[in-house]
Amino acid sequence: MAEDLMISSGTKTEQYQTLLPQIKALMEGEPDLIANLANITGALKEQFGWLWVGFYIVKQEDLVLAPFQGPVACTRIPKGKGVCGSSWESASTIIVPDVEKFPGHIACSSLSKSEIVIPVIRNNIVIAILDIDSTALNTFDTTDQFYLEKIVEMITW
Numbered sequence: 001m002a003e004d005l006m007i008s009s010g011t012k013t014e015q016y017q018t019l020l021p022q023i024k025a026l027m028e029g030e031p032d033l034i035a036n037l038a039n040i041t042g043a044l045k046e047q048f049g050w051l052w053v054g055f056y057i058v059k060q061e062d063l064v065l066a067p068f069q070g071p072v073a074c075t076r077i078p079k080g081k082g083v084c085g086s087s088w089e090s091a092s093t094i095i096v097p098d099v100e101k102f103p104g105h106i107a108c109s110s111l112s113k114s115e116i117v118i119p120v121i122r123n124n125i126v127i128a129i130l131d132i133d134s135t136a137l138n139t140f141d142t143t144d145q146f147y148l149e150k151i152v153e154m155i156t157w
C-alpha cells in the first residue's frame with residue numbers, strides 16, 4: 001500500500017533529494033514495469049507540477065507512448081525524430097531551453113515551451129525514454145539531468 005507522496009519545498013536539489021527515496025520506496029518489492037513507470041510519472045508531476053511527464057518505450061522502429069501524466073500525446077515517435085527520437089538515437093539526455101529553437105521538435109501540446117528527455121539505458125541499449133515538458137522557457141538544467149538520470153537508473157527493467 002503506497003503512502004501519500006510527501007510534497008516538499010526548497011531548492012530544486014532539496015526537492016529531488018526528498019523525492020528520490022520516496023520513488024525508490026514506491027518501487028521496492030514491485031516487479032511490474034508499468035506500475036513502476038506510472039508511479040514515477042505521478043510522483044514527478046505532483047512534486048514539480050510540470051505540464052507533461054511520461055515514458056516512451058522502444059518497440060521495433062518506434063518509441064511508443066507508455067505511462068504518463070498530462071495532456072494526451074503523440075503515440076509513436078520514430079528514431080531520430082523530435083527531441084525524444086534524438087535522445088534515443090544519441091543515447092544521451094537532451095535539455096531544450098526553447099522548443100521552438102529545436103529543429104524537428106514534435107509539438108504534442110502547444111503549451112510546451114521547454115523540455116528534457118532522458119534515455120533509459122540497459123546493457124548499452126536505449127530501451128525507453130523519460131520525457132518532461134514545461135509551460136515555461138528554460139525550466140530544465142543539469143540539476144534535473146543529474147537527478148532524473150538517477151531516477152531512471154533505479155527502474156528494474
Ligand code: SME
Pocket residue numbers: 052073074077081082083084085104105106107108109112115131133
Ligand atoms: N516534444 C517531443 C514529443 C513528445 S511530447 O512532448 C509528449 C519531441 O519533440 O520528441
